[in-house]
Amino acid sequence: MQALYAQLLVGLINGSFYALLSLGLAVIFGMLNIINFAHGALYMMGAFVAYFLLNLGGINYWWALLIAPVVVGVFGMILERTMLQWLTGLDHLYGLLLTFGIALIVQGVFQNYFGSSGMPYAIPDQLKGGMNLGFMFLPIYRGWVVIFSLVVCIATWFLIEKTRLGAYLRAATENPTLVRAFGINVPRMITLTYGLGVGLAALAGVLSAPINQVRPLMGADLIIVVFAVVVIGGMGSIMGSIITGFALGVIEGLTKYFYPEASNTVVFVLMVLVLLVKPTGLTGRAA
């Protein structure tokens, strides 16, 4: 049973990353109509920023949690201002191709300087050690990742669904021209949205650095799984992305316990099943 709980915890942690990343993809898609292929590369950048802060500047994990998303978010906003904004009105596919190119550039640059092997990132002192819960041993850092991700996800949901800023955002998703006519600076909102989505990816990167090591290709394979998550959940609803992300992480963890050979593929197989039964995805608006 210990092993089962351990795999469930791993599943919840992967689920946190799926949720944070698919949430960002959904927010970006809503505003920019772009599927951000660079999301995995920017997640990796988040982890690297944390690594640099610690090893070059001696700045600890807690500051990295704040600084890395801001740095990567600003980088993302520069990308949006210099490149992505020129794609408005073009076919969606060009956004995919452009961001794929950006992902190749970012990953290639990091691979040149850091190779393909992973670099360790120490767990902060306050979160070291573990707790005995009676039925299992819980490493504190892992518990922290799950709870913190959940809080961030809920906060993002609250920001978009329940605040005035979020209302503007949702309105601009539906009808940007009309929202502009009310005197709201929609292009600036688009830039900020991209920054927010990308910042969430970077935050996930910082969270994963002590668990998965810091590698240039850490986001490359992850983003494909997240795409499958997005196909399963649909991008129509924020809460849908969060729930699907966590649920698929848990299912993956269970698969690791009961049938480890399929743990790499289970999310893709589920995607196929969902497409066969309900082609529009679980929270499904057709797109």
Place this chain on the structure above:
Amino acid sequence: MTALTDDTLPVTPRAIRDEMVVFVVMAVLLAAVPFSGIYPFFVMQALCFALLACAFNLLIGYGGLLSFGHAMFLGTAGYCSAHALKVWALPPELGILVGVAGAFVLSLITGYISIRRQGIYFSMITLALSQLLYFIYLQAPFTHGEDGIQGIPQGHMLGVFDLSKPTVLYYVVLVGFLAGFLLIYRIINSPFGEVLKAIRENEPRAISLGYRTDQYKFLAFVLSGTVAGLAGSLKVFVAQNASLTDVHWSMSGEVVLMTLVGGLGTIFGPVVGAFAIIAMQQYLAGFGQWVTVIQGSIFVICVLTFRRGVIGEIAHYFRRSL
């Protein structure tokens, strides 16, 4: 939404004459390669990728469907052919047939699944399916995992042509390429191809006119996957191995890049793009991962400034269809 190709020219006798002239020039140039002193291995490799890019282009350029998983057909056909040649010791012509059949069956299955969604969802689904297949091939015993199937015998095509001779192999690959190319050309200019273009331009309207667009897209997907399989089978004879790199998503990305550089929805663009990208990889091989950075930069530059691609720009300038 702006269409992928902004200037669609009607199929006129002049357009067909232009295309046939260019085709003959291309065929003659390619046939002359063994006499020119150019390294035939390089051209053979480029021809395989050119055929793959043409097959990919049938979907994106004429059906408006961006497949981000076309490497799965290349790799699957490669594994099937390699297994048939090495383990079953079949002659080359049957080996190719087994590979193409493998890609055909795969495209039936993946097409049935992925055609259910459109636009970017279609791209994400094909990418996910190819990643699923990658993991299956990584674990399946017959692919030999990371090592791949190596040392594949080339044999005698139809019992006559000795494929271990580079020149003979070159002409066999060239014939395979030209056959696949002409097949795609025929498809594009058939009534079926016209309906496909109509679906790309305006799917709801095509549906309202009574076309069952899903069936057209499914057939286009299967045709594209099968021709991509032919490219994979031919590649086995050139490289003499079948490995996981042929199924990896980065290979799918390269095919997209080749077609984008040459020109989406142009007839000759994918060929030009494939030669350009393969040549670039050849000359920059010593630069390690900078090749990835350069490829990424080409993506960015093409999308931002050069969406018609090389052939697309030329065709646009001369107001011709190429």
